[in-house]
Amino acid sequence: MALPKAMLCILGNQPGVGAPEEVLLRAAGFATATIRWEEVAAQQRGWMQLMPILNDASLQAWVFAGRPADITEELLSQVSMLTLGMSRPTPPVTAFVLLGSGEEPAFPDLLDHVRVFHGNASFAPRLAAARLKPMCMLPRPFHIRAHVDPFIGQWLEIGPLENETWDGFMAGVVDAEVTAFGIGLRGNLPQKSVLHHPQSGIKGEWGDLRFSACAAKNSMTSDMACYMRVEGCPRIVFITGYQDENRAQEMEKGIRHLDLF
Known part of the structure; x- marks a missing residue:
């Protein structure tokens, strides 16, 4: 019988292949592959190359090991995008093993399923047990999925929830x-698109943060989605009603958002 697989991502200057975390994962019964995150990040869109690995149903644990300071906002945004991009029903058991001292990072609701361990003493057997239990994911405020690929970049697919209809929309990201x-229809980036009263390049401020957005007056049902190409590391993804001169002040009232870090 094939062993469950684990992917270990080493952060910062921690030891790579042969790391204590790799040894412990193997001892707990995982066939473990180890990568250094800084080598992945050094390649243009290198982190996006992990998507096919994460979609493999036999991958049952995804582990990061490093100091608390190594868990940057950029890393959390990328982990969130990869999580949103998985085509499997639920992500693999995901864990951060914190080595050394420092403040534990805050994880967004999207990564509520992430387990945090201080030190590597007992994390591996606990992950082996956790993979056999059903995973509960928090509901999302709207349909959202990521499409990440080194060739096409990162796209966000955003649309109405089941049995919901939008009469136009404005969708955007903060800090990207x-x-x-x-x-187009849910599931695949459209080859062509007909937009009603489109607005692109929308800029603004959300408190002390800056956002970028797009908008259209198309009516959308739950089998449709807006596809946005995003540059950078988005902090927040949001959706609200179509904004025109008469509704410019209503954005805060009807906004729905999802934090990525």
Whole structure:
């Protein structure tokens, strides 16, 4: 019988292949592959290359090991995008093993399923047990999925929840930039798109943060989605009603958002 697989991502300057965390995962029954995150991040869109590995149903544990300071906002945004991009029903058991002292990072609701261990003493057997239990994911405020690929970049698929209809929309990201958008059926980026009263390059401020957004007056049902190409590491993804001069002040009232870090 094939062993369950684990992917160990080493952060910072911790030891790589042969790391204590790798040894412990193997002892707990995982066939473990180890990568250094800084080597992945050094390649252009290198982190996106992990998507096919994460979609493999036999991968049952995804582990990061490093100091608390190594868990940056950029890393959490990328982990969130990869989590949103998985086509499997639930992500593998995901864990951060914190080595050394430092403040534990805050994880967004999207990563509520992530387990945090201080030191590596007992994390591996606990992950082996956790993979056999059903995983509960918090509900999301709207349909959202990521499409990440080294060749096409990162796209967010955003649409109505089941049995919901939108009469136009404005969708955007905080601390990143929307560089293109279109509308199509859920599941695949559309080859062409007909947009009603489109607005692109929308800029603004959300408190002390800056956002970038797009908008269109298309009516959308739950089998449709807006596809946004995003540059950078988005902090927040949001959706609200179509904004025109008469509704410019209503954005805060009807906004729904999801934090990525």
